[in-house]
Amino acid sequence: MTIHWCGTGLSAIPGLRRLLEAGQDVQVWNRTLGKAQEAVGDLTDRISGFDINALDAAVTEGDCVVSMLPGDWHVPLAERAIAKRAHFVSSSYIAPEMRALDGAARDAGVALVNEVGLDPGIDHSMAHWLVADYRASAAYDAGNAISFRSYCGGIPKHANPFRYKFSWSPLGVLKALRSPSKSIKEYSALNVDRPWDAISSYTAPLPSPEVFEVYPNRDSLPFMADYQFDPDWPVRAFVRGTLRLEGWAEAWADVFAEIETLQGEAGEARLRQMSDQFWAENAYDHGEPDRVVLFVELKAEAKGASAPAYHKTYTMDAWGDDRGTAMARLVSEPVALAVEATLAGEIAPGVSAAPSDPVLVARWMDNVATLAQHLRVVDHLE
Numbered sequence: 493m494t495i496h497w498c499g500t501g502l503s504a505i506p507g508l509r510r511l512l513e514a515g516q517d518v519q520v521w522n523r524t525l526g527k528a529q530e531a532v533g534d535l536t537d538r539i540s541g542f543d544i545n546a547l548d549a550a551v552t553e554g555d556c557v558v559s560m561l562p563g564d565w566h567v568p569l570a571e572r573a574i575a576k577r578a579h580f581v582s583s584s585y586i587a588p589e590m591r592a593l594d595g596a597a598r599d600a601g602v603a604l605v606n607e608v609g610l611d612p613g614i615d616h617s618m619a620h621w622l623v624a625d626y627r628a629s630a631a632y633d634a635g636n637a638i639s640f641r642s643y644c645g646g647i648p649k650h651a652n653p654f655r656y657k658f659s660w661s662p663l664g665v666l667k668a669l670r671s672p673s674k675s676i677k678e679y680s681a682l683n684v685d686r687p688w689d690a691i692s693s694y695t696a697p698l699p700s701p702e703v704f705e706v707y708p709n710r711d712s713l714p715f716m717a718d719y720q721f722d723p724d725w726p727v728r729a730f731v732r733g734t735l736r737l738e739g740w741a742e743a744w745a746d747v748f749a750e751i752e753t754l755q756g757e758a759g760e761a762r763l764r765q766m767s768d769q770f771w772a773e774n775a776y777d778h779g780e781p782d783r784v785v786l787f788v789e790l791k792a793e794a795k796g797a798s799a800p801a802y803h804k805t806y807t808m809d810a811w812g813d814d815r816g817t818a819m820a821r822l823v824s825e826p827v828a829l830a831v832e833a834t835l836a837g838e839i840a841p842g843v844s845a846a847p848s849d850p851v852l853v854a855r856w857m858d859n860v861a862t863l864a865q866h867l868r869v870v871d872h873l874e
Contacts, residue, residue, distance in 0.1 A: 493835050494519055496551055496578075498542055498569065499560030500528040502659055503583075503609075506816060507824030508560075511831065512536055521547055544568065553577040556831055559584075560824070566590060566606075574600050579834045583609025583827050585710075586845060594843040607845035608830040609823040611644035611786065614860055615732070616846035617853045618642075618788035618806035619719045621869075624850060626790055631801035636792035637728040638721070643694060643706045645735030646819050649781040649811045654774045655740040659782065659819060662774075663767040668734075669751055673708035675731035684708055687734070688748040691741045696787050697805050697870045704785070705741055709734045718845060728793070735785060781812035784822055784864075791872075803872040810864035821863045829856050 497508050498521045511518050512535040521542040522528035528539045540546065542561070547569075551557060555578040559569045566582050567589045573580040574593060579602045586606045597604045607613055619642060626632055648657040658665070673684045684690040687707040694706045712732040721727065741748075747766070754762055776782060785808065792802040810818040830846075833839050839847055847853070861867045 494555045495831055496521060496547060496555060497558045500531045501560060503820045503823040504560040505531050506821045507828035508532055510825055510828045548572050551576045551578050556581060556835055558831060570604050574602060577602055580604045581827060581830050581834060582606050583613060583823055585612055591843050598842045601841050603834050603839045603841050604843045605830050605834055605839055608826050613826045613846050615642050615644055615786055615788055617856050620848040620853050622788060622790040622804060622806060623719050626792060626802050629802055631792060634722060634724060636794055636801055637726045639729040639791040642732045642788045643735040644786040647737050647783050649783040651737055655737040655743040657774050657776050658771055659776055661767055662770040666763055666767055674711040674713050675708040676727055676729055679728055697807055698809060703738045705736045705738055706733045782817045782819055783811040784818040785809050805870045807868050807870055808864045809866040825859060825863055826856060829859060
């Protein structure tokens with residue numbers, strides 16, 4: 493069983509090195525050979541230039557194809573994997589085109605595992621743990637009102653005036669600011685066209701409490717089913733969102749104002765200009781530490797009660813160190829864990845996200861504890 497690891501970008505290396513150091517049978521594919529050789533050439537000489545036809549010829553039944561390439565490649569690679577009765581793993585969100593492959597994957601007996609990075613990925617594991625913990629607690633009651641919040645952000649360890657720094661092209665961050673979101677607030681759907689219309693303050697329960705700015709991201713609503721919420725639970729709040737340093741909204745006010753005016757091809761061109769400018773002014777310096785923070789909170793309240801029946805937050809704080817960036821560790825090592833679990837037959841055939849199996853959740857969170865400088869479940873009622 494060969495692992496075909498495609499892509500050796502900034503967020504791919506620690507997980508790839510983990511598999512190589514463990515003695516796994518790994519073939520590395522990358523568009524630029526020199527970059528791949530620089531990243532893992534000390535561990536392997538099995539490095540080839542990425543070509544989908546060459547990859548297709550090399551994959552055999554029982555192998556696992558890992559895509560750490562841009563999102564446009566995920567579905568074509570997954571389709572090739574199914575045809576060869578091979579598994580597939582990526583850290584990205586499940587696109588509709590990927591979900592449509594579920595039946596074919598089941599028929600072929602292969603797993604297409606997605607959303608196993610940081611966010612999405614580790615956040616899912618935290619959510620699964622909290623929901624299982626709540627269901628098993630004495631506080632559980634199907635009539636309790638549920639509030640769920642999940643916030644994640646990659647931020648500079650040392651704040652700059654722009655309140656943000658970039659590890660790669662800012663274009664993706666800028667385009668995300670034009671994306672609408674759906675969440676639940678006070679039992680009702682909250683639809684937001686632009687993130688800056690829904691920025692709020694969030695005090696994180698770290699050892700020294702810290703205030704951040706947060707906003708809803710994407711469509712949160714399908715994740716209630718993914719996290720195995722009972723359809724009959726009264727859901728007071730449910731949001732998956734992005735986290736930024738305090739002062740970010742003020743520092744980016746002019747950016748928001750301009751993005752709102754951009755339209756058509758001229759708007760896209762201006763967005764690329766802004767991206768180039770921000771990259772020149774606010775890229776991470778070589779060796780500068782990044783920081784990743786993630787908070788997943790579940791609260792249950794009985795009707796008419798003065799205090800919650802259940803209230804816990806899974807907290808994580810990590811930063812770059814001599815192992816490299818926190819972002820790279822926390823995106824790629826869970827991918828490696830997913831590859832190992834897939835090849836061990838621990839993940840069922842079909843299209844899936846980060847597993848809810850308590851054994852896998854516990855194993856993966858034990859791994860996260862070695863990657864992050866701080867990982868703790870905070871019980872707000874103690």
